[in-house]
Amino acid sequence: MRARNLLSLEETSRAELREVLDLAREHAAGPLDRPLAGKTVCLAFFEASTRTAVSFELAARRAGADVISLSEKGSSLEKGEGLIDTVVTLDSLGADAIVLRHPAAGAARIAALHTGAAVVNAGDGRGQHPTQALLDLHALSDRFGGFDELIGRRVAVVGDVLHSRVARSVIPAFRAAGMELAIVAPRTLLPLEADAWGLPVLPSVDDAIDWGADVLYALRLQKERMTGGSPRVPSVPEYARYYGVAKRHLAAGALVMHPGPVNRGVEVAGDVVLDASSLIPDQVGSGVAVRSAVLALTMGAVPSRVAA
Amino acid sequence: MTHGAPTNIPTHGPDDLVVRGAHVLDPASGLDGVMDVRVSGGRVAEVGEGLRGTRSLDADGLHLFPGFTDVHAHWRTPGREDEETVETGSAAAAAGGFTGVVMMPNTDPVIDRPVVVSGLVRRVEGESRVRAYVSAALHEGLKGERLTEMRLMREAGAFCVSDDGLGTQSAGVLRNAMLYAKDAGMPVILHCEDHTLATGVVHEGVAAALAGLPGSPGSAEDVATATALVLAAETGARVHVTHVSTALSAALVGFFKGNVPGADVTADTTPHHLTLTDELVRTLEGMYRVNPPLRPEGDRLGVGGALRDGILDFVATDHAPHASEEKDLPLEEAAPGFLGHETAFSALYTELVLGGHLSLERLVGAMASAPGAWVGDGAGRIAEGAPADLALVDLSEEWTVRGEGLLSRSGNSPYIGRSLKGRIVGTMVGGELVQDRTGARFGSRA
Ligand SMILES: [Zn+2]
Ligand SMILES: [Zn+2]
Numbered sequence: 001m002r003a004r005n006l007l008s009l010e011e012t013s014r015a016e017l018r019e020v021l022d023l024a025r026e027h028a029a030g031p032l033d034r035p036l037a038g039k040t041v042c043l044a045f046f047e048a049s050t051r052t053a054v055s056f057e058l059a060a061r062r063a064g065a066d067v068i069s070l071s072e073k074g075s076s077l078e079k080g081e082g083l084i085d086t087v088v089t090l091d092s093l094g095a096d097a098i099v100l101r102h103p104a105a106g107a108a109r110i111a112a113l114h115t116g117a118a119v120v121n122a123g124d125g126r127g128q129h130p131t132q133a134l135l136d137l138h139a140l141s142d143r144f145g146g147f148d149e150l151i152g153r154r155v156a157v158v159g160d161v162l163h164s165r166v167a168r169s170v171i172p173a174f175r176a177a178g179m180e181l182a183i184v185a186p187r188t189l190l191p192l193e194a195d196a197w198g199l200p201v202l203p204s205v206d207d208a209i210d211w212g213a214d215v216l217y218a219l220r221l222q223k224e225r226m227t228g229g230s231p232r233v234p235s236v237p238e239y240a241r242y243y244g245v246a247k248r249h250l251a252a253g254a255l256v257m258h259p260g261p262v263n264r265g266v267e268v269a270g271d272v273v274l275d276a277s278s279l280i281p282d283q284v285g286s287g288v289a290v291r292s293a294v295l296a297l298t299m300g301a302v303p304s305r306v307a308a
Numbered sequence: 309m310t311h312g313a314p315t316n317i318p319t320h321g322p323d324d325l326v327v328r329g330a331h332v333l334d335p336a337s338g339l340d341g342v343m344d345v346r347v348s349g350g351r352v353a354e355v356g357e358g359l360r361g362t363r364s365l366d367a368d369g370l371h372l373f374p375g376f377t378d379v380h381a382h383w384r385t386p387g388r389e390d391e392e393t394v395e396t397g398s399a400a401a402a403a404g405g406f407t408g409v410v411m412m413p414n415t416d417p418v419i420d421r422p423v424v425v426s427g428l429v430r431r432v433e434g435e436s437r438v439r440a441y442v443s444a445a446l447h448e449g450l451k452g453e454r455l456t457e458m459r460l461m462r463e464a465g466a467f468c469v470s471d472d473g474l475g476t477q478s479a480g481v482l483r484n485a486m487l488y489a490k491d492a493g494m495p496v497i498l499h500c501e502d503h504t505l506a507t508g509v510v511h512e513g514v515a516a517a518l519a520g521l522p523g524s525p526g527s528a529e530d531v532a533t534a535t536a537l538v539l540a541a542e543t544g545a546r547v548h549v550t551h552v553s554t555a556l557s558a559a560l561v562g563f564f565k566g567n568v569p570g571a572d573v574t575a576d577t578t579p580h581h582l583t584l585t586d587e588l589v590r591t592l593e594g595m596y597r598v599n600p601p602l603r604p605e606g607d608r609l610g611v612g613g614a615l616r617d618g619i620l621d622f623v624a625t626d627h628a629p630h631a632s633e634e635k636d637l638p639l640e641e642a643a644p645g646f647l648g649h650e651t652a653f654s655a656l657y658t659e660l661v662l663g664g665h666l667s668l669e670r671l672v673g674a675m676a677s678a679p680g681a682w683v684g685d686g687a688g689r690i691a692e693g694a695p696a697d698l699a700l701v702d703l704s705e706e707w708t709v710r711g712e713g714l715l716s717r718s719g720n721s722p723y724i725g726r727s728l729k730g731r732i733v734g735t736m737v738g739g740e741l742v743q744d745r746t747g748a749r750f751g752s753r754a
Contacts, residue, residue: 231453234454238460
């Protein structure tokens with residue numbers, strides 16, 4: 001039987017999201033009976049990402065899988081082995097699932113063409129980062145009291161949409177969950193066709209609050225957007241003034257999210273990161289359960305609860 | 309609140325002054341004939357015949373135009389107050405009939421931080437006789453590298469952004485700057501010059517060849533103009549190309565205006581590029597160094613035709629005062645730039661209108677209506693409710709330009725010694741006469 005893949009959330013549906021989140025809730029509730037026992041999960045990270053790699057590894061081990069980890073440093077990946085050769089090798093070694101992080105958009109899609117193993121996209125270039133959006137939805141559902149409670153909530157996605165794979169998963173997934181979205185970003189951090197998603201584009205976080213945002217989803221700003229050959233942002237003070245989430249934005253009850261790692265004082269003010277309105281710790285905390293659920297579903301391993 | 313609108317002019321002027329019997333010419337309002345204009349509370353209250361007011365100004369035989377707007381001036385403040393101050397620059401502007409001026413940011417320090425913008429805005433409020441708009445820098449230090457804090461500077465009172473004095477060398481950098489300026493809601497004024505081509509001190513033409521001066525080819529301007537126009541069209545930013553000096557650059561502007569719907573583009577040229585040519589560099593005098601350089605007759609005619617046809621929207625002087633020690637030098641060692649405010653109207657009236665190349669109506673449109681509309685705030689027209697910013701002109705007065713007669717702190721006018729026809733008699737800003745050569749024509753009759 002050919003495995004399912006998790007490559008993109010561009011075309012995801014409410015039902016699909018609910019399936020993952022329901023299972024994730026079970027994983028989060030307590031130990032399951034090693035649903036992935038006997039399975040081999042291979043982490044192939046062509047781009048450094050300790051946080052995501054650790055989260056996936058923990059998710060696989062908690063569900064009972066064997067884990068092979070190829071990271072960029074000190075492996076064949078560093079020696080420039082190609083994507084397809086790596087995938088074919090892992091396939092021959094008997095991997096049941098390949099968790100792939102790669103600097104180029106579409107890498108996971110190509111990998112899936114060359115293996116019978118399940119492919120889970122752990123971030124490909126500026127393309128997609130589906131498990132991030134899923135764990136975001138998990139954290140949000142918890143806070144709002146259920147997946148159905150997300151319907152009609154307003155989310156402002158703030159910052160560097162242009163370079164963000166997180167945004168490209170979050171936007172369609174949050175929409176499929178029934179949420180209303182807007183973008184807050186300077187034109188220099190948006191595609192030229194900023195209307196690509198058909199969303200309103202607002203000029204500041206203050207405007208997002210006026211728009212009625214329930215959630216402010218801040219994206220990470222790479223420092224090199226201010227320097228380099230063609231700078232896109234003038235300075236930290238100006239960015240923080242218009243695109244930074246500050247304490248004043250929380251007064252109306254808005255929640256704050258960020259995929260991490262946060263540049264404190266840039267995307268999110270230092271005193272907001274750990275505020276009660278911040279879902280940032282919940283997002284990190286949702287990672288393992290959601291990724292366990294994703295691995296189980298992609299490998300077709302239906303779990304059963306350990307008898308109490 | 310309208311960001312960037314000058315606040316130095318009180319909204320309440322003396323009540324009820326009637327400017328009586330002038331020939332009012334305002335293309336924007338379609339006025340062309342002898343009539344009265346009543347001014348009240350700093351604004352135009354009434355236009356018509358036989359108007360009554362508590363005071364009157366007899367303007368028989370004079371012309372009354374909307375005040376001129378100069379979107380390109382260097383008042384050298386802060387940093388080179390020995391060359392010009394807000395006080396002297398604005399006095400020179402008023403003497404030339406200008407009621408609104410955009411100040412370029414290539415000062416010392418460069419106007420590239422919010423705190424510097426606020427400081428200059430305060431100075432303008434205290435010292436300027438005319439409405440002075442602050443242009444902030446597009447890039448830090450005008451260097452074409454890091455973007456400036458445009459949104460914070462706009463909140464501090466900046467009106468537009470420009471790296472004038474320098475062209476932007478990287479199209480990628482310029483494109484992001486345009487996108488960012490669009491977000492900040494500010495127009496971008498572009499000095500189009502490719503510094504890999506502009507390596508000389510004068511136009512690379514016959515005069516340079518014969519005089520033995522290093523030349524910069526017309527392409528130095530044209531290549532940069534083309535880049536700017538392409539990027540303006542793609543980004544949709546509001547872009548103003550300043551001091552267009554070649555026939556080809558003017559034609560490029562015309563092409564984009566006519567064929568590229570997304571381009572929000574305007575352009576100006578200068579009085580000197582409309583009236584002088586590079587023949588003057590044969591003198592080898594430092595006075596005649598200017599950037600962009602004086603061009604051959606073909607370019608002068610091409611630019612003039614484009615202004616006549618509205619392809620170039622308006623005139624801006626690039627008023628650039630320099631101390632005599634920077635100008636009394638061999639041309640190659642002199643600083644580039646001319647004074648502009650005080651001679652602009654007279655030079656253009658004499659050379660172009662009396663020469664039969666431009667109608668008086670189009671000249672007023674190019675000095676008042678179009679640049680006034682560009683800065684907004686109702687500037688550039690004589691109409692009920694519009695600011696009482698007016699220029700009273702004697703078209704028959706003949707005068708000779710003399711350095712010691714100029715109100716600018718510097719003396720580097722290329723027209724010194726020339727006899728010009730048509731002169732500003734009075735300039736009114738917000739209902740106040742800020743320049744007054746009317747010879748106490750005030751009457752007391754109501
Ligand atoms: Zn210039
Ligand atoms: Zn200039």
